[in-house]
Amino acid sequence: MENPKDLKYTKDHEWVRVEGNKAVIGVTDVAQSLMGDVVFVELPEIDAEFAAGEAAANIESVKAVSEVFAPVGGKIAEVNTALEDTPELINKDAFGEGWIFTVEISDSAELDNLLTVEEYGKLLVEGE
Amino acid sequence: MTSLKRTPLYETHVKAGAKIVEFGGWEMPIQYTGIIEEHNNCRNYAGIFDVSHMGEIDVKGPDALKFVNKLVTNDVEKMALKQCLYSPMCYEDGGVVDDLLVYKMADDHYYIVVNASNTDKDYDWFLQNAKGMDVKVDNISDQVVQIALQGPKAEGILQKITDCDLSKIKYYWFDYGKVNGIESIISRTGYTGEDGFEIYVKPEFGPGIWDKIMETGKDEGVTPIGLGARDTLRLEARLPLYGHEMSDSISPLEAGLGIFVKLNKEDFNGKTALVKQKEEGLKRKLAGFEMVERGIPRAEYPITKDGKEIGWVTSGSFAPSLNKNIGLALIKAEYVSIGSEIEVNIRNKGIKAKIVETPFYKRG
Incomplete structure (x- = not known):
């Protein structure tokens, strides 16, 4: 699946969609495919604050646990409660219904540290 | 570091689109299409496993x-x-x-x-x-390919390509026969909790037999199964895994394998220690549990009761056939009663679980 052009990315395979002062966060299709069948998502608490790079959620596949890092710092505004009963949305629609949480961006300058779709694509080809 | 070994079926797995991982010094398929799908397929139809690394x-x-x-x-x-x-x-x-x-x-x-x-x-x-x-003791591991065919359709599929009357092979017995025209050892054994067989042949015939089983069993739903689903299948059936449920520091009695320890037979390695362990009473026992609250137990997570550490998870996973999160844990013997509540420490939080009967899954 193609990585959408309107999103920002991290080297840890998260994606970010900026909506005003809010950032919607999920993991990329490459990430879900590496994880395999997702069976549980541990969501952050609403209003919890995370610094950029801090682990905010955990995705459990059958085999392993993967942390989801907050790509930008801020306060958790919403969490995707649909993942509580249908965690497989991450496998089925990583860039859409599989979104994980949103944060109120505390410092928009941090957005500049994120990767463009071209940079993320290059990272996938070259490896980390 | 020594280089990783490959079974004679390695190319077959790569061609089938398997995701390959390192396991015990081998490059093995962890999954082909997905662990849950493979798991269910083995329970409902049939699964073929390359276990040549054994x-x-x-x-x-x-x-x-x-x-x-x-x-x-x-x-x-x-x-x-x-x-x-x-x-x-x-x-x-x-x-x-x-x-x-x-x-x-x-x-x-x-x-x-x-x-x-x-x-x-x-x-x-x-x-x-x-x-x-x-x-005379010989390590003949590299002269053998081992293929497991497991699941309710296993016998029907295998019977089509062997001259051996499989209905005469009882559980935990074997016979010699030709599979796809090749001399084989066929045993009714396995590591999934399903009926099925394990087939031993010379390495050069492995890929031919694998392909023949895939072709013959296509209509009956046979699919290749990787190590990922092999682990969830065996865990649901409470089959122990070395290094997890038992090890050089966990005895077979503690692991609940007492029926495979014949303390009355003449001298054998470990007899004195095991007799003593039994006489003194086991301090730790293996117990099955399922999560009551949300969370997936993983090997080595601590188990607590009222804030006190009482043991650890030896194996844990989402169980596809049960749609529950389950595990085995080695805990202090006084806590193993069925129904008793314990907590699994997941990322520094005590998540509720309860001791349940095992095996978690029994075929119908």
């Missing part, structure tokens, strides 16, 4: 019976020809060297199947114990 040690000679019976905790003396026997193999202190399958080929000939990652250690252990005995 080790095979051949023991022949006048002292073969005496030798094997000294190594393992189960009683080899009672075995009939063409019978298979599961047994732990212990050190003198009661810790486990490995768990294995013994095939009785003749009164003076036993064929022993051991865990992949333990093969070299086991072979050394066999050689050490063979001193002063009239036996």
